[in-house]
Amino acid sequence: xxxxxxxxxxxxxxxxxxxxxxxxxxxxxxxxxxxxxxxxxxxxxxxxxxxxxxxxx
Amino acid sequence: xxxxxxxxxxxxxxxxxxxxxxxxxxxxxxxxxxxxxxxxxxxxxxxxxxxxxxxxxxxxxxxxxxxxxxxxxxxxxxxxxxxxxxxxxxxxxxxxxxxxxxxxxxxxxxxxxxxxxxxxxxxxxxxxxxxxxxxxxxxxxxxxxxxxxxxxxxxxxxxxxxxxxxxxxxxxxxxxxxxxxxxxxxxxxxxxxxxxxxxxxxxxxxxxxxxxxxxxxxxxxxxxxxxxxxxxxxxxxxxxxxxxxxxxxxxxxxxxxxxxxxxxxxxxxxxxxxxxxxxxxxxxxxxxxxxxxxxxxxxxxxxxxxxxxxxxxxxxxxxxxxxxxxxxxxxxxxxxxxxxxxxxxxxxxxxxxxxxxxxxxxxxxxxxxxxxxxxxxxxxxxxxxxxxxxxxxxxxxxxxxxxxxxxxxxxxxxxxxxxxxxxxxxxxxxxxxxxxxxxxxxxxxxxxxxxxxxxxxxxxxxxxxxxxxxxxxxxxxxxxxxxxxxxxxxxxxxxx
Numbered sequence: 001x002x003x004x005x006x007x008x009x010x011x012x013x014x015x016x017x018x019x020x021x022x023x024x025x026x027x028x029x030x031x032x033x034x035x036x037x038x039x040x041x042x043x044x045x046x047x048x049x050x051x052x053x054x055x056x057x
Numbered sequence: 058x059x060x061x062x063x064x065x066x067x068x069x070x071x072x073x074x075x076x077x078x079x080x081x082x083x084x085x086x087x088x089x090x091x092x093x094x095x096x097x098x099x100x101x102x103x104x105x106x107x108x109x110x111x112x113x114x115x116x117x118x119x120x121x122x123x124x125x126x127x128x129x130x131x132x133x134x135x136x137x138x139x140x141x142x143x144x145x146x147x148x149x150x151x152x153x154x155x156x157x158x159x160x161x162x163x164x165x166x167x168x169x170x171x172x173x174x175x176x177x178x179x180x181x182x183x184x185x186x187x188x189x190x191x192x193x194x195x196x197x198x199x200x201x202x203x204x205x206x207x208x209x210x211x212x213x214x215x216x217x218x219x220x221x222x223x224x225x226x227x228x229x230x231x232x233x234x235x236x237x238x239x240x241x242x243x244x245x246x247x248x249x250x251x252x253x254x255x256x257x258x259x260x261x262x263x264x265x266x267x268x269x270x271x272x273x274x275x276x277x278x279x280x281x282x283x284x285x286x287x288x289x290x291x292x293x294x295x296x297x298x299x300x301x302x303x304x305x306x307x308x309x310x311x312x313x314x315x316x317x318x319x320x321x322x323x324x325x326x327x328x329x330x331x332x333x334x335x336x337x338x339x340x341x342x343x344x345x346x347x348x349x350x351x352x353x354x355x356x357x358x359x360x361x362x363x364x365x366x367x368x369x370x371x372x373x374x375x376x377x378x379x380x381x382x383x384x385x386x387x388x389x390x391x392x393x394x395x396x397x398x399x400x401x402x403x404x405x406x407x408x409x410x411x412x413x414x415x416x417x418x419x420x421x422x423x424x425x426x427x428x429x430x431x432x433x434x435x436x437x438x439x440x441x442x443x444x445x446x447x448x449x450x451x452x453x454x455x456x457x458x459x460x461x462x463x464x465x466x467x468x469x470x471x472x473x474x475x476x477x478x479x480x481x482x483x484x485x486x487x488x489x490x491x492x493x494x495x496x497x498x499x500x501x502x503x504x505x506x507x508x509x510x511x512x513x514x515x516x517x518x519x520x521x522x523x524x525x526x527x528x529x530x531x532x533x534x535x536x537x538x539x540x541x542x543x544x545x546x547x548x549x550x551x552x553x
Binding site: 003004007008010011012014015017018022023026027028029030032034035036038039042043045046047049050053054057 | 077078080081082116118119122123125126129130132133136137141144145146147275276279283305306307308310311312315388389445449450453551552553
């Protein structure tokens, strides 16, 4: 088996592993609702700071 | 003969040093601190340089607060567009970009990404070499021949980068854990000296002369500072995905990156740099640090900051090496040889450090204006159109049967939107002349350009791409040529 075939076979194994446990059941593949809420909180904080600063500074 | 554990360890190492998906149990960054310190160190390297220029917005405090807002507002879309898919599938951000740009079209993102990473690494090498020579000249009464010493130092820095980067990302995780906290301590010492010497009232009202400022309007000045922050955060697009593919916990994808890269490493250190620059009257950190710290302490602090830049250089070169493996021939080279090839042009630049700082930095500021369109497209593509679901197999195929093949491997719609976003951004704000449109004072330029690009791509996807059955979007007929297997995966040939 050539080095190129070996690399592609390894890639094939890894792509299959993405769909199976432990990766498929890990945090990586779970819902990201909390992360999106966190993103929204950061944006809200920054916009609030922007508006407040323009009025008060 | 190797044991199973050794084989697994070698495979994991190859994945981390290469483009292969990194599985959840192989991820290196398992704690909040590991991400926090890497991001802090990467931001801190530039923070004094950027901070010294913040008073240009007319009011130093307005500049400091606006820059903080801009960093946060910039990091959030970058984290969602680049960090999230890389975290989920363990893929390099260029592979992630293939879903929107096509398996061949992602080369646009690759060129921008590589030129940004390598370009800034060379700029940093030149800055460090020139900084050390300035330091040596200030410390000794003797005249030092600048150019030969700068070249020698730049070559030495390149050698150090190669030696450290070849050991993989685990080594700069360890380095960052020492360097970043020290950078914050040193900045804290500088702040205490500033407060002790000038007092809080004088320091708080330190501004540059009105004739040197861009504006005296606080609203416009704030918008300028926000723009500096957002642009800086957007340049993290290739870095963010490269870090999150090595991150194990979901709660570490956004929080430590924003706190480390945006709040501590950028905003806090830049704020101290801004106050010092406005008070001393020079934007050059190597000058104001010697004035504030005195000959001995100032020299020691400056020397520390120059040396700590090596962590950033190593991170940039590592990410560039991983991204460059998109090019087929480079993916077959050994890791050491690949790093050597990436650093090879640096040997030429080591003999021309002044030229690097003059020409490369101007070019990089224009290169960065393409990030707005790319981030807008990736954001709407991953979060809205694909609902956070990619077919990882189809990211690694060069076959017309692949979901992300579009038209000859390129999504021309995405390419056109990125191309159109450049003149739109420049109409809002020109980063070299500081000329702005009327709306700039309320919205800035990068954020509305990103949102316009996102909206345009969303609209064009519904009008052009989905009806043509391209892109593997929900409801479109793409990918039908590949045969589904029992597990639901397509029996499509994958290749690096």
